[in-house]
Amino acid sequence: NAGVTQTPKFQVLKTGQSMTLQCAQDMNHEYMSWYRQDPGMGLRLIHYSVGAGITDQGEVPNGYNVSRSTTEDFPLRLLSAAPSQTSVYFCASSLSSVSTGHGYTFGSGTRLTVV
Amino acid sequence: SQKIEQNSEALNIQEGKTATLTCNYTNYSPAYLQWYRQDPGRGPVFLLLIRENEKEKRKERLKVTFDTTLKQSLFHITASQPADSATYLCRGQNFVFGPGTRLSVLP
Numbered sequence: 001n002a003g004v005t006q007t008p009k010f011q012v013l014k015t016g017q018s019m020t021l022q023c024a025q026d027m028n029h030e031y032m033s034w035y036r037q038d039p040g041m042g043l044r045l046i047h048y049s050v051g052a053g054i055t056d057q058g059e060v061p062n063g064y065n066v067s068r069s070t071t072e073d074f075p076l077r078l079l080s081a082a083p084s085q086t087s088v089y090f091c092a093s094s095l096s097s098v099s100t101g102h103g104y105t106f107g108s109g110t111r112l113t114v115v
Numbered sequence: 116s117q118k119i120e121q122n123s124e125a126l127n128i129q130e131g132k133t134a135t136l137t138c139n140y141t142n143y144s145p146a147y148l149q150w151y152r153q154d155p156g157r158g159p160v161f162l163l164l165i166r167e168n169e170k171e172k173r174k175e176r177l178k179v180t181f182d183t184t185l186k187q188s189l190f191h192i193t194a195s196q197p198a199d200s201a202t203y204l205c206r207g208q209n210f211v212f213g214p215g216t217r218l219s220v221l222p
């Protein structure tokens with residue numbers, strides 16, 4: 001049981017480049033989400049999904065796209081990287097929606113630097 | 116907007132003492148609050164959930180309270196150990212996380 005797996009762990013991009021951050025979970029969790037964590041600002045929600053085929057925007061969605069074609073995978077795409085997207089990105093999953101209070105299982109994070 | 120506030124100052128305590136961390140929420144009434152632990156370079160780990168109709172929850176050396184009048188949750192670690200040193204995050208319903216409080220337990 002691997003939990004939530006994120007790849008890559010580290011990435012350096014040039015401004016304007018695109019890339020996909022991968023996230024996979026093997027716990028059959030319906031709910032998945034992407035957060036970014038910046039010093040002094042805590043975790044901010046980018047996008048989330050309550051099930052396969054369903055996605056929605058969080059607090060800071062601009063510059064990011066997501067899709068959820070399977071229950072297991074929830075990739076995050078950076079369309080045209082900007083220095084402001086330098087951050088640590090975390091994928092999290094949960095058994096069900098936010099109303100039930102199930103705790104999140106987080107991945108180990110992707111540290112992204114945009115130069 | 117909905118907001119979770121935590122003391123951004125680091126908390127230093129002596130081993131064996133009780134650590135108390137504070138989480139305040141504004142502009143909404145979460146049905147529950149959660150507490151997470153985060154170690155450097157790692158993702159947060161879920162510790163405890165407390166619902167609005169629960170005054171107190173315990174798990175081993177951890178205790179969490181929820182005061183809807185004060186709009187506050189307190190997180191206590193009793194008999195603290197250096198291994199408890201980490202950043203502790205509070206999360207309210209609707210995805211909102213606080214910035215976290217860094218706890219250092221000194222031997």
